[in-house]
Amino acid sequence: MKKVYLNVSTDILHYGHIALMKKAAELGELIVGVLTDEVVAQYRRAPLVPYEKRKEMIAQLSFVKEVVKQDTLSYETVIQQYRPDIVVHGDEWRIGGKSRIRADLLKLLDVYGGELVEFPYTEDEAINVLESTVYDRYAVPEIRRGMLKRLLGLKKSLRVLEAHNGLTGLVVENAKITTEDGMQKTFDAMWISSLCDSAARGKPDIELVDWSSKIDRINEIMEVTTKPIIVDGDTGGMPEHFVYNIQTLERIGVSAIIIEDKTGLKKNSLFGTEANQVQEEPEIFADKIRRGKQALKTKEFMIFARIESLILEKGMEDALHRARVYLQAGADGIMIHSRKKTPDEVFEFCHKLKAEYPETPIVAVPTTYNTVTEDVLSDNGVNIIIHANHLLRSAFPAMQKTAECILLDGCSGKRADQNCMPIKDVIRFIPVEMENQ
Structure with missing residues (x-):
């Protein structure tokens, strides 16, 4: 009997998927490859249902001979390991981003006389409604809140763009391109910048916009989008206020807040030493982080500590010392900021901190060194890359x-x-x- 291979990445099995797999099973013994969460997250939204559950779901089907792991979009490993006589796929990938993967598969099959069988893609309004319902689940606060942390576990680095109202939120939500290798590139999350929020209201960036107004704007964005949200929390304000504000953010489904270790009237960091900016004492700022973490109701919401030592020219050792203090207080990650035209000091910080805390997420905002690519930033230890004000500008x-x-x-x-x-x-x-x- 012929050996047939088909891969699956879906969160929810509907009758279109079942029909395709049944047709594949009629051609021989069916092996179904389930794409891992890491692979799925490279070309579309991270699956709501984790890999093991999706694999178990497929294994329940009586006409499936074997269920295996597919940990790459390419079929090269599959062909080498299983050498299927037939590979089955829907015909929708003949055009668009996946056409390159299809072309590579045909070359692999041609080497030993394997066959690609393509069945018509199921066009059904009921299926569209069903898949749309799954997509809407990403907007549910309990799911949306934890998605940032989950993505950090699935991808080497995350790409984030600012949004300052509902319309810009939709831009971030829907922006996508297809690369030459068939991968789809999108933004993983949204950054709610205090600078952009203030400027959009015609006000200076000095923590003038109160938290009630800021939360109204976040709700406006959340109503029309589904991606994780990271909020610019400025200094965090008074600790007594901070604990209540982050509980509100946590409750409505925000994924993270970033607060900076400065005190007094907030000034934009890119002014550096040209403006009178004062860094908070590390222990005092650490206490704010500690109190914030203790106030949270879930494990998903994240507090990142933004270190201003390099901005204020206090040196690398001061930045690393502060990072250690903040992480010991419970910070989920560190944002390191610089206004230099090159990323050298940011990379030095990343390498040194990762040597001590290899699992700690590091955030960078490459506004002044913006010719450095995301791949280079990622290779040097940056896990979250925020393009912080570009839609407004x-x-x-x-x-x-x-x-x-x-x-x-x-x-x-x-x-x-x-x-x-x-x-x-x-x-x-x-x-x-x-x-x-």
Whole structure:
């Protein structure tokens, strides 16, 4: 009997999947490869159902001969290990991002005369509704809150972009490209920046926006998105207030907060020593972290300590000392900030801290050294890469230019229109359910 191979990555088995597997089983003895969580997270959302549960689900099907682990998108290892006579797949991958994987598979099969059998992809509105329901589960606070920590366990580094209102949240949620090797690149999470939130309200970045207003803005973003959220907590404020604010963030489904070890009137870090900025005593800041961790109700919510030593030119040893103190107080990770044009001091910090605390997540914001690629940052120990203010900064000059064109021309005609997306495209970008409200 022929040996047939088919891989599965789904969270939920519906009749389309069952029908495909039954057709595959009719061709011979069916081996089903279940993609690991790490592999799935490389090309789409991390699965809600973990690998072992998904494997167990497939193993219950009587027409499946064997269930095995597939720990890469490529079929090369599968071909070497099982040498299937037939590989089965839906026909939807002939075009789009996975077409490269398909082409590579055909070459592997051609070596020994294996066959690729493709069945028509099931087009059914009921299935679309079912899969949409699964997608909506990512927005549930209990699931969304823990997704950042889960992703840190599945991926070498996470890519994060700022959002400062519902519309920019949708941009982060939906932005995606397909690379040459067939991988889909998206943003893993959203950063709620105090700078961007303040600027969008026309206010200075000095902790002027109160927490009630900040939480309203976070809720606005959460209503239309599903990805994990990291909140810029500035200094965290008074410890007595901090513990209540993070309990609110935890309850509504935020994944993490980052607080910086400064005291007094907050000034933007990129001013460095040009502004009068005072670092908090390490033990006092550590106590704020400790009290915050004790106030939490779940293990999923994370508190990151942002260290300003390099910004204020206090040196590497001061930064490392503070990191040790904060981690011992319970911080879930460290954000190291720099305003240098190169990442050298950030990388030095990462290497030295990882030597002592190899599992500690490190966050970097490469605003001033922004030509360094995410791969290089990741290879040097950065686990969360935050592009901290780019949607705001790109929107502002476009809006300013459009306003000037209208003033110059006395109308909002051709020159202004050249800077604008058609209004129909704006409407299409908004989810239908919202549009109809």
